[in-house]
Each structure stands twice: as C-alpha cells, then as structure tokens.
Amino acid sequence: MTRYQLAKIVSWAGDLQARKRLQKVVYLLQSAGCPLRAEFSLHHYGPYSEELARLTDEMVRQSLLVEQSSDHSQGKQYSYRLSVAAAREITDLEATESGKVWALEIAEFEAKAKQLLAEDLKQLEYASTIVYFRNQDNDWDAAVAKAETFKLTSAVKTALPLAKKSFS
Amino acid sequence: MSAKIFRDPLYNYIGIDRTRDRWLLELLDTPAVQRLRRVHQLGVSNLTYPGADHNRLAHSLGVVHLMQQALQHIDGSYAGEDINQARAPLLAAALIHDVGHGPFSHLFELCEGADHEVWSKKIILCEDADIYRVLKKVAPSLPKTVAELIDKKNVEQPAWMRYLLSSQLDVDRLDYLRRDSLFTGAGYGHFDYFRLLNTFEFHDNPDGEREIVWPEKSMLAVEEYIFARYYMYQNVYLHKTTRGFEQMLIATWKRARDLYREGQDMHLVPSVRDFWSAGSPDVQQYLRLEEFTVLQQVQNWTTHGDKSVSDLSRRFLARRHFVPIDPPEMKAGLAPSDGRFEVALHNLVQSKIEYNPLEMYCLKGAVSAKYSQPYFPEKEPDEQSVKNAIRIMVGGKPVEISSRLERLKPLTEVPVDRVRYYIPRELHAQAIALRNAWV
DSSP states (O other), X not given: OXXXXXXXXXXXXXXXXXXXXXXXXXXXXXXXTOOOOOOOEEETTEEEOHHHHHHHHHHHHTTSEEXXXXXXXXXXXXXXXXXXXXXXXXXXXXXXXXXXXXXXXXXTTHHHHHHHHTSOHXXXXXXXXXXXXXXXXXXXXXXHHHHHHHHTOGGGGGGHHHHHHTOO | OOEEEEEETTTEEEEEXXXXXXXXXXXXXXXXXXXXXXXXXXXXXXXXXXXXXXXXXXHHHHHHHHHHHHHHHHHHHOOOHHHHHHHHHHHHHHHHTTTTOOTTTHHHHHHHTOOHHHHHHHHHTXXXXXXXXXXXXXXXXXXXXXXXXXXXXXXXXXXXXXXXXXXXXOHHHHHHHHHHXXXXXXXXXXXXXXXXXXXXXXXXXXXXXXXXXXXXXXXXXXXXXXXXXXXXXXXXXXXXXXXXXXXXXHHHHHXXXXXXXXXXXXXXXXXXXXXXXXXXXXXXXXXXXOHHHHHHHHXXXXXXXXXXXXXXXXXXXXXXXXXXXXXXXXXXXXXXXXXXXXXXXXXXXXTSTTSOSHHHHSEEEEEOGGGSOXXXXXXXXXXXXXXXXXXXXXXXXXXXXXXXXXXXXXXXXXXXXXXXEEEOGGGHHHHHHHHHHHO
C-alpha cells in the first residue's frame, strides 16, 4: 500500500477515528477489489496488517498525518487526519501524469470507502472477519459459522449484510 | 527417569526423557532434522563474525529446552487436559519449526523466493517422509497440529500455544538472541531469560481466549529483552558487510539461474540442476539442496565463461566484498523516491566497461523497517491479537508494555524503510563524492 493511497483514505474520512477502523476498512476495500496492497493475517480482532500499522506510524513521524490520542474505556484511542503539507501534496501530485493514474485507480472506491469509514467499529470487526473466511474459499454460511466459532459469539452474523456489500 | 543428554554451550545440559519422549528423539534422528546441522543459523554472518558457525539443529534443541521449561512452569501452576494435550505438539513444533530452512537460512529464501515456513509445512505433511511417520505414531492428528502451529497465519490452535511458539516474545527468540550473541561474540543479546520463562501467567480474557502475560515484577526483564533484541539487530543481523555478501550471492544465484533458463550450461551440480529443472520442486528435491552443494556450485562458477558470474563467485569465496553506499536523505513525501540518485550511481558504475551487467555490480539491498524495530507495540487495546503484543498485568488487567515503559518509546517508533547499494571498492571514492554533492 502506498503513502498516497493511505493519505487518500484518511482524506476521505476527514477525521479517522481508531486504528482498528483503518485496518478493517482497508481490508474490506481490498476484498472489494480496490488495489491496496497490504498483507493481512487474522488476529483476535479480525484481519490485521502490520504493514499498514507501520505505514501509518511512519507517516505520522514524517508529519504527513496528524495523530491525536484520547482516553477510552479500554485504553487509548487514536485518530488521524491529513497534515496541511500532505493535503497540499495530494493536490500537486494529482496534477502530474503519474498522480492522475494513482487517483484513477482508487477513485471508483471513494463512495464505498466513505460508507465503510462511517460504520460501527464492532460491525466492521465482524464483517471483516466473515470476509476473511469467505476469502478462504468458504461459502457465506460456512464463513459466518467459522467467524462465530473464532469470535465465540453469534452476534457476528449481524454483520453479514455489511460483509456481503463489501465483497466482490 | 533416564534422559538423553546433549551438551550445549548455552544451557550446559539439554535433556530429553528416553521413556516419555522417545518419539522426540526419533524425530531428532530423522534425516530432515539432522540436515539442520548443516544449515548455518546466521547464514553468511560468519564472513563478518568468524565464530558464527552455529547451526539450526543446535538452535532447535535450544528451543526444545526452553519449551520444556515453559511447560514445566505451566505444569506447576495450571492443570487441565488441554495443557496435557498441548505438550507433544509444542515440543514437536519447537524441534522442527525451522526444518524448512534452506542453505544459509534466510539467505536462500532471497535467492529462490522460497518461504521457509511454507517448506516446513510441506516437509511435515509429506506422508512419505520420516517426520510425518514419527508424528503420526504419537497421534494421527499430530502432523496437522504441528503444521498449523508453525504457520503464523493459522488460527486453529489455541492462542497461548501460538504465543509461546511464535510471537514477539517466544521461545524461538529467547534462544536465538542469546545463542547468536554467544557465537558471534558480539557481547550483546543478554537478558534474564530465566525470569521470563518462569514468571509468565495465563490470563483468560473476556472473549474467552487464554493469553500469556507477565506480572508487573517482570517488566524490567521484558525491557531488557527488547533492548537486547535492538542491539543484536543493529550490531549483528543488519551488519552492512554481511548484507553485502548476501546481495553478492543473491545476484550471482539469480543471474546463473536466468542464464540457465536461457539455455546456457551453468556447470550445475546435480541437486541444483534437479531443483531448477523441476517446474515445481518436491520436498526431496528441496531437502537435497545443502550448503555444501551451494558452495560447490559457487566454486564451479569461478571458472564459468560468464565474466560477471565468475568474478562475483571468486569475490564471494575469497571474501572480497563490495562496499556499501547509503543514498542521501530525501525529503519525506507521499510519492515514492524519484530515483535520481540511483540513476546517477548506475551511470557511475556503467562508466567502467568491466562492471557489466549493471545488476551484478550495483547491488541494491533493502533494509526493511520492521527489522530495525525490536518490538512493535499495540497502540490501541483491540488493534492486534493476544498473539503479538507483550502484556503486563497491572491491577488485574493486561496492559501492553510500551504504555508502561516510557524508555521503550525510542525503540518502538517506526523507522523508515531504507535502501543501501553495494558497489566495487574501486568506485567507492567516486560514489561518496557523488553522494556528498547531492547533499
């Protein structure tokens, strides 16, 4: 996944609340066919990409993203927005030939991304876990059953419509 | 109890019970496991650290020893059928977790694009091989269980078992950091492994998953471990000279393979020829690739008609390494580097007619950020799984360690991916001048 792509997703969110949200949205977009290359593996809270987490932190360190933390019931939660410099650079980049190509590659996923970014966090966790098992050649019923076993809750199935919407 | 004893420079005695764990000794005696004696733990690091000649078998026995200690600790504190059932899979996985490593360990993965974990699973599940037969005798499901345990992406086995075997604080790391430190003589990599192994606890989280955590009193031992890992990465694992030799062998190997595919006679030794000519090599073809095979192959290439292959082969065997050049610092931005320095460096190398083709004389090695970071923290409590983060019990709740130890912050900040070039020594002064002019 490129810095440009991550910057665009953050710009679509405006203010992206929670690292977990970013992880699940990128996974679901990837499963929907969006060309975001990041390797995911299944963790306790659903698909997780260390590569994506690293890229986020790297861009914070380089002042391309602005990170803020707030206290949450379980601990800290982080939010992200584009820095002024990065927002300006997106505009400049998209005026170049290669930037136009990069923009075009993900433009059709903007509406879906915005919809996913606004979803409930738990629903995103469940939906992405179902999709993870669906991506392993299970049909929807088997994917839900596996996700329920994995998460030890039948509440997982409430996210099936979202999972189906996010799957190509 | 009668134990088979192995003398080990790190633990003195490693014992395996001849009655209860006879099967583990049988597993040790299988050809695929014995082959690990001939796989250097640190690849070609012995070209930089002359003492680094230790092998994957000694490391694997060390991991078995630490797993035995961990199980003993669990036995003393917890009881349950699940613990009993976990013993054989964990000991087997400890012994054979590296069985899929090729010659010179991780270096061969870069030469052939072969993932050692994928090969480990194939070897364990190969029904015609001794490993499968030994495991199956213990329990019909054991080969599958062990293969799942060593697969980092698999979540079928309980989290605590996966954590012990493969996490940011697992028995594999506990052994190799101290072993590599001892054999390189680098003087880093020391930490209180005994405390870490004898103080961890189980914590059942609200989602019903059993986690491995440490009590608050072990926090400094964890910190010491993370620092040890940092020092070993900086001084041993990412040593620039070792990386240069790796790039030299990778470039030679890839060019020879390309020339072979174009139909040239590459003076191949039989096992390399079989491996390269097989569309999809099988387990036996893979296991026949040994370090002595690779070295004989490189020796054969020293007189090959392709000038670059013979030149780099001679340089490799005579330890005449290329010199490293770090590119100038670039301004951080959203677009990838424009590559202008690389083009200028290419032009410099190509200005010498004898340094041809370019890909053999301007070697590019990537230093992935994840290898410069000794511990990757979990920033939000539900970001990663129990498998990865190191957690300390504070007030009855598991807390990710970096949130408690401010001193870890510089080590856990994400560095950027870097590249480094390696060029013939004769061009060093000009390349440095080029870089300085860039700055």
